[in-house]
């Protein structure tokens with residue numbers, strides 16, 4: 001096995017068009033990288049997510065941004081994995097919200113499908129976050145983080161983004177959307193993935 005490649009520069013493109021994610025990634029990177037322009041700021045195209053896994057899609061997005069910008073790029077592919085739905089919406093989490101990014105509708109669809117599933121698996125779910133760091137020569141380092149919890153309806157809380165208002169992380173009584181950013185960073189799937197990436201590529 002070859003050693004992981006280290007990130008050495010001072011500029012890292014955040015290869016995401018999701019403002020909520022870009023905000024969280026910037027928080028988590030701030031102590032480690034000086035400049036982190038986002039794909040939207042650099043006007044980079046948003047590639048189609050054609051892979052079948054979180055890691056595959058993160059690598060695809062990171063590589064596209066690194067090639068287009070000539071700079072190392074970090075992509076995040078993430079989503080909500082519902083046990084009773086065999087992992088849906090999973091890699092389709094953004095697509096369930098449609099082009100209008102209607103997460104109220106997406107959360108309602110989760111509630112409806114969970115009710116229709118009505119087996120004994122209950123309301124267990126997890127958030128998954130794959131992070132991929134790519135260089136302009138095509139090299140990629142990838143990790144995957146997880147946070148386990150339960151789903152709760154109706155949605156609660158106004159912080160965060162996406163499916164945060166229906167996810168109660170294990171050990172807490174409130175949803176992700178009721179936590180301050182620092183509290184979410186202490187336990188989130190994205191923070192878990194960052195711990196792994198930092199140990200692997202920034203140590």
Ligand SMILES: O=c1nc[nH]c2c1ncn2[C@H]1C[C@H](O)[C@@H](COP(=O)(O)OP(=O)(O)OP(=O)(O)O)O1
Nearest residue numbers: 016017018076077078079080093094161162163164
């Ligand atoms: O911490 C989170 N809290 C709530 N919801 C979350 C979270 N993390 C991912 N999610 C959901 C919403 C997001 O839209 C989808 C990821 O889909 P995903 O394709 O990785 O991101 P995206 O299309 O929104 O932006 P982009 O691909 O440009 O990074 O999963």
Ligand SMILES: [Mg+2]
Nearest residue numbers: 018049077094
């Ligand atoms: Mg996406």
